[in-house]
C-alpha cells in the first residue's frame with residue numbers, strides 16, 4: 267500500500283516556528299507519501315500541534331517550506347483545505363446545535379463549485395449540487411458508522427461518536443491527506459480500537475493520514491512511519507519497529523537524558539548553576 271518513491275504528498279522542509287523568544291518547532295522536515303499512515307509523537311509541549319498548524323495554514327512558519335503534491339501551500343487554512351488537506355483538532359469543534367448530517371454538509375462547502383450568485387438564485391445547478399452533497403454526506407455517515415444518527419443534534423452524541431463526526435466532516439472535503447490531532451483522546455479502549463479500524467479504512471480509500479497521538483499502542487499498531495519530536499526538534503524518524511527500539515525515544519519518554527538530546531545544553535547549564543550556588547552556600551557557612 268505504501269509508496270515511498272515519487273513525489274511525496276506532503277513535504278515539510280526546515281520548518282521553524284518561533285513565538286517571540288520561544289522556538290516551538292526547530293528546522294523540522296517531514297514527508298507523507300501516498301498510501302501512508304504517519305505518526306507524529308513526542309512528550310507534551312514537543313511542538314506537535316504547532317507543526318500541524320504550520321502544515322495547515324493556521325501559522326505561517328518563521329522559516330521553511332511546506333508543499334503538497336509538489337506545490338507550495340498557501341498559508342491560509344481554507345486554501346489548504348481546498349488544496350486537499352483536511353484536519354481535526356485536539357478539542358472537538360463541532361456545530362453543537364446542528365444535526366450530524368448538517369455538520370458534514372458544512373464540511374462539503376469547499377467542494378461545492380456553485381458560487382454565491384447560484385446559491386442566492388437557487389437555480390437548478392444549485393439544487394443539483396445540493397443533492398449531490400447530501401448524497402455524499404450520507405455516504406460518509408455510513409462509512410463512519412453514524413448513518414443512524416444523521417438527524418440527531420451533534421451535542422447529543424456520545425463523546426466517541428462526536429470524534430467520529432469530526433472525522434466525517436473532515437472527509438467531506440475529499441482530502442488526499444487527513445491530519446488527526448489526538449483522535450483517541452478521552453476514548454475508552456473499544457472506541458480507540460474502532461478509531462484504529464476507521465483510520466485503516468480511510469487509508470484504504472486512498473487518503474493518506476498524519477496522526478498525532480499519545481497512545482503508543484495506537485501509533486505502533488497503525489503507522490507505517492513515525493516521527494518523534496522532542497522540544498521542537500525531530501529526534502528520530504523511521505519505521506515503527508525502528509522507532510520503538512530506539513533508545514533515545516525510550517529515554518525521551520521515560521525522562522532519562524542521553525548524550526546530545528535536545529535541551530541537554532540547557533539542562534547542563536541549570537545543573538552547573540545549581541552546583542555553583544550550592545558550593546558558594548557551603549563556603550559561606
Ligand SMILES: Nc1ncnc2c1ncn2[C@@H]1O[C@H](COP(=O)(O)OP(=O)(O)OP(=O)(O)O)[C@@H](O)[C@H]1O
Nearest residue numbers: 285288289290308309310311312313314315316317
Ligand atoms: N500560539 C502560541 N504562542 C506562544 N507559545 C505557543 C503557542 N502555541 C504553542 N506554544 C508553545 O509552543 C510549545 C509547543 O506547543 P505544542 O502545543 O505545539 O506542543 P504539543 O507537542 O502539541 O503538546 P501536547 O502534546 O501537550 O498537545 C509549547 O511550549 C507551547 O507553550
